[in-house]
Amino acid sequence: xxxxxxxxxxxxxxxxxxxxxxxxxxxxxxxxxxxxxxxxxxxxxxxxxxxxxxxxxxxxxxxxxxxxxxxxxxxxxxxxxxxxxxxxxxxxxxxxxxxxxxxxxxxxxxxxxxxxxxxxxxxxxxxxxxxxxxxxxxxxxxxxxxxxxxxxxxxxxxxxxxxxxxxxxxxxxxxxxxxxxxxxxxxxxxxxxxxxxx
Amino acid sequence: xxxxxxxxxxxxxxxxxxxxxxxxxxxxxxxxxxxxxxxxxxxxxxxxxxxxxxxxxxxxxxxxxxxxxxxxxxxxxxxxxxxxxxxxxxxxxxxxxxxxxxxxxxxxxxxxxxxxxxxxxxxxxxxxxxxxxxxxxxxxxxxxxxxxxxxxxxxxxxxxxxxxxxxxxxxxxxxxxxxxxxxxxxxxxxxxxxxxxxxxxxxxxxxxxxxxxxxxxxxxxxxxxxxxxxxxxxxxxxxxxxxxxxxxx
Ligand SMILES: [Zn+2]
Ligand SMILES: [Zn+2]
Numbered sequence: 001x002x003x004x005x006x007x008x009x010x011x012x013x014x015x016x017x018x019x020x021x022x023x024x025x026x027x028x029x030x031x032x033x034x035x036x037x038x039x040x041x042x043x044x045x046x047x048x049x050x051x052x053x054x055x056x057x058x059x060x061x062x063x064x065x066x067x068x069x070x071x072x073x074x075x076x077x078x079x080x081x082x083x084x085x086x087x088x089x090x091x092x093x094x095x096x097x098x099x100x101x102x103x104x105x106x107x108x109x110x111x112x113x114x115x116x117x118x119x120x121x122x123x124x125x126x127x128x129x130x131x132x133x134x135x136x137x138x139x140x141x142x143x144x145x146x147x148x149x150x151x152x153x154x155x156x157x158x159x160x161x162x163x164x165x166x167x168x169x170x171x172x173x174x175x176x177x178x179x180x181x182x183x184x185x186x187x188x189x190x191x192x193x194x195x196x197x198x
Numbered sequence: 199x200x201x202x203x204x205x206x207x208x209x210x211x212x213x214x215x216x217x218x219x220x221x222x223x224x225x226x227x228x229x230x231x232x233x234x235x236x237x238x239x240x241x242x243x244x245x246x247x248x249x250x251x252x253x254x255x256x257x258x259x260x261x262x263x264x265x266x267x268x269x270x271x272x273x274x275x276x277x278x279x280x281x282x283x284x285x286x287x288x289x290x291x292x293x294x295x296x297x298x299x300x301x302x303x304x305x306x307x308x309x310x311x312x313x314x315x316x317x318x319x320x321x322x323x324x325x326x327x328x329x330x331x332x333x334x335x336x337x338x339x340x341x342x343x344x345x346x347x348x349x350x351x352x353x354x355x356x357x358x359x360x361x362x363x364x365x366x367x368x369x370x371x372x373x374x375x376x377x378x379x380x381x382x383x384x385x386x387x388x389x390x391x392x393x394x395x396x397x398x399x400x401x402x403x404x405x406x407x408x409x410x411x412x413x414x415x416x417x418x419x420x421x422x423x424x425x426x427x428x429x430x431x432x433x434x435x436x437x438x439x440x441x442x443x444x445x446x447x
Contacts, residue, residue, distance in 0.1 A: 015213075015215060015216055016215040016216030016217075108286075108289075110289075110290055110293040110294070110297075110438060110439035110441075110442035110443065111210050111293050111296065111297055111300075111438060111439045112212070112438065113438035113441075113442075115442055115445075115446070143247065144247070144250060144251075145250045145251040145252065145253075145280075145282070145283045145289075146251065146283075148280060148283035148284070149282075149283040149284075149286060149289040152283060152284055152285065152286055152289075153286050156286070177239055180217075180239065180240060197284075
């Protein structure tokens with residue numbers, strides 16, 4: 001395969017990029033002056049080599065534990081459980097949350113073969129068992145059926161005396177993925193979070 | 199060509215591209231259809247949160263028989279079933295039901311299966327917790343029968359001989375009960391008289407007479423159903439949601 005074909009093929013694997021766009025991107029790079037293509041390659045190398053999941057919370061970053069877990073100013077009594085590391089950015093942008101996070105790495109989806117063992121749920125249980133200061137778990141999975149059932153499952157795992165389990169107030173009627181929601185909506189949903197019914 | 203309008207249930211929905219979703223719909227009038235819902239993952243999408251798994255509504259579809267992927271113009275939701283997501287067991291049963299229908303429905307429209315799925319989803323969402331096992335087993339056996347794979351429980355599945363009363367042997371390979379002679383030397387599951395009665399009621403749609411099953415019995419019935427479906431409906435192909443339901447509940 002030629003170098004051009006190879007890059008088109010790789011671009012085409014990205015979400016939202018078809019063969020046509022992949023071809024356009026490739027030829028765009030070829031026409032750029034200087035070392036534009038090399039800088040892109042270095043940046044891709046950078047994420048492949050340096051970025052890894054935090055061994056505590058699953059957040060993505062270049063240090064382990066991640067900057068949030070390592071920050072002494074964060075409130076260690078609250079953990080916000082999210083589906084994807086990209087959801088952390090959406091919540092951080094609100095500037096309203098000072099606690100820690102836990103990234104599940106997806107949601108339960110029996111039809112896609114994703115069960116509890118495929119998510120970082122056991123790690124959450126371990127954190128709770130070792131962290132005596134944890135008083136609240138905020139479940140901020142997406143407002144979808146899959147997000148709801150995942151929240152239900154997580155509640156079952158983390159429930160214990162002295163720990164509140166709450167759910168952000170983004171109901172099914174809101175829809176959309178958390179990462180697409182604007183800061184005001186997320187801040188409101190956090191502030192209006194409710195105790196999850198058992 | 200204007201879109202067709204049809205009642206539909208969302209059997210599966212997954213992200214596509216940056217903001218779209220692909221849905222698998224069970225429609226009343228056009229069988230199971232795959233369709234793209236463009237922009238459905240944007241918070242301000244006209245689809246809003248309508249395209250949730252196992253919800254039911256009216257779909258406006260641009261249908262082209264020659265295409266595998268249709269275009270969903272609109273989906274007006276009528277019933278969402280959030281109760282299913284508040285209990286992992288209910289959800290698992292609903293997903294297993296959706297999987298069966300999605301994978302094995304005939305291509306042509308099948309209104310009976312549509313009505314059955316809608317009724318069973320409602321039942322799974324609302325049935326008392328202690329009757330959930332029987333409800334899930336009844337929903338799945340009912341679907342297996344509606345799809346044309348009913349097990350043989352009236353006479354011996356191998357030679358048509360009369361079946362003994364009381365305890366009976368069920369052969370997954372033969373697809374039903376066996377007479378004493380055929381059961382000899384065959385790998386079967388022995389069903390006690392009461393388990394046999396439960397299975398007969400599940401298959402003939404009389405599950406209201408079952409009530410609650412003990413966890414051990416429910417597990418045994420789930421295993422039997424899963425093995426039967428794998429052998430006769432799925433031809434050995436993997437059924438992830440059925441596995442999840444069987445193993446999790
Ligand atoms: Zn971390
Ligand atoms: Zn026989």
